[in-house]
Amino acid sequence: DAGVTQSPTHLIKTRGQQVTLRCSPKSGHDTVSWYQQALGQGPQFIFQYYEEEERQRGNFPDRFSGHQFPNYSSELNVNALLLGDSALYLCASSLSPGGTEAFFGQGTRLTVV
Amino acid sequence: QKEVEQNSGPLSVPEGAIASLNCTYSDRGSQSFFWYRQYSGKSPELIMSIYSNGDKEDGRFTAQLNKASQYVSLLIRDSQPSDSATYLCAVDVDSNYQLIWGAGTKLIIKP
DSSP: OOOOOEEEEEEEEOOTOOOEEEEOOOOOOOOOEEEEEOOOSSOOEEEEEEEEEEEOOOOOOOTTTEOOOOOEEEEEEEEOOOGOOOOOEEEESSSSSSSSSOOEOOOEEEEEE | OEEEOOOOEEEEETTTSSSEEEESSSOOOOOOEEEEEOTTTOOOOEEEEEEEEEEEEEEHHHHHHTTTTEEEEEEESSOOOOGOOEEEEEEESSSOOOOEEEHHHHHHHOO
């Protein structure tokens, strides 16, 4: 049973560029949440997708957008990258939006130079 | 502003002793509480969840919840060097799985 998988694992981008990160949820899970974790900090909630719609959003600008596909996989897109966007991006999947534990992928380390 | 507070540490504990990690939260309406372990450079791994006041035990781990005092703690018995990691407390405030996270406590188990 595959767990949550994210790709790529590492990425280096230049300021101003755009990036797409991908996530496949754990088998049987239908909800995907994205988090940003800066060094030495706890994860910060970006948004959550369920039934191909953004259900909840944290305090992130519109440069951060996402998508969920019919097979429940998800993408996180970040436009006009800033140096401050450098972080570990985590995808978590769960069965339904609330009330269950979430399982994390291995993360994507994004470095903006 | 909904907040989760943890002592950043590091907390140093001798091997075989009990490690005690604490977390306080600001929203009295919080319902679900989670402890995650995160090794350096890796993603968080769920180790305990607790939803009701009292203690919940799972192997060497015990989570304790006190909603009146708004704190949740994690005890690790018979600490091992492999327990050395950062422990993150997360709170599901609105029951929609928008977790609010503490910054984590770094735990070091000394052989």
